[in-house]
Amino acid sequence: MNFSTDYDNFFANVSTSSDAKKFDNSTFDDDLSRKNLKFIFDIQTLLSVLIVMLAMGTDIAWDDLWYHIKRPIGMSIGLVSQFILMPLSAFALLLVSGVVGVHATGVLIIACCPGGPLSNMFTYLSGGDLPLSVAMTTASTAMATGMLPGNLWLYGRYFETTDLFIPYKKMAISILIAISPVCMGMIIRWKAPRIAKWITKIGVYTGLLFILGNTAFIIVIFPDMFTSISPRVYVIILLLPFLGLTLGYGFATLFRQKVPVCKTVAIECGIQNIPLSVSIISLSFSVEVQKDIIVLPHLYLFGIVIGCTTLIGGYQLHKRFTQRKPTRAIRLPNNKEGNTEDLEKEDLMMTKDQAIKLECRIFSSNENYPSRQRNMPI
16 A cells, blocks of 8 residues: 555645635545554564564573474474475365465465464474474575575466565565574573463463464455455465465375474464565555455464464363373282282372473483473473
8 A cells, every 4th residue: 555645646636626625535534544554563563573483592502493404304204394285285176176366476475484483482382392483484585595586486386376476575574583583481490480470371471462463454454354355265275274284294204203393393384474475565566456466365364363373272172181180099019918008199280380391201211302302491
């Protein structure tokens, strides 16, 4: 939306029309209100990213992150899913559905973008491998400087895509925005581990509230986003994140990765960097064309937040239910009398901290994280 052009037309109408006093300002008031809402949306998005990434950093030890850098098996699987499987699948989906033109270009831009900071929070809440998620987000954003324009050139020419402008500067800024709070959080964990635990809990849920608030802003800013596009494009946009989740999890399972790694690869592949896709659309197309496709990334974000929040909510409820379920007393043979005896008279209740530590021991039974070898706080 070009606000300067609107105001130029406004003043021209006021100066040339004889009934300028009867001029209706409702359109421009609506534009101003949407502009203000968009500004609030951008500020809230930035705050949510900073808060979430700081909270993620306080839950990561440097040795755990370095473990994935030295042995980038999971990272390599995730990057192949991100830059090869996801764009190829989106391209096949567009061919099957018959969607062409600018809408096909918008879908392709979303599918070719790297993972975003939102994936780190959902990885944490779903019980995935958080150090791997942060490493993948950073690596995919860096690799996108070459893979993003390459994929757009490879698949976009089938849809008569014009030359697209890749915002390399904004991509570099997004890497700094993601890495800086993570490094600060890791320092806090190193110097003050008790405070780091509180920052993790408060930061994650505060960031989640900000993200849900942004979802409400999307509906207000784009009130016609559910009716302004064709049903086929609407279905493709809502299927795209679940397609990425399925491809990522299946590809990681094919290489016999552990469940936390499979979850992480799936989330990184399914949740794209929406601000980056919006920047590409805004810088590459005219205002008239933008109105047709700028709603697609926001509709994609809406589907991600609602879908992933629902899935993770169910996962957390299941996790709490299974942790609170008591286990029966364990009976062992008595060497002296040859019979059995109760180790506990009452049922054993596993606490949350015990469950987390047990899960970490099981997860690190074959390939130990260095920080857990030293019994660092979880």
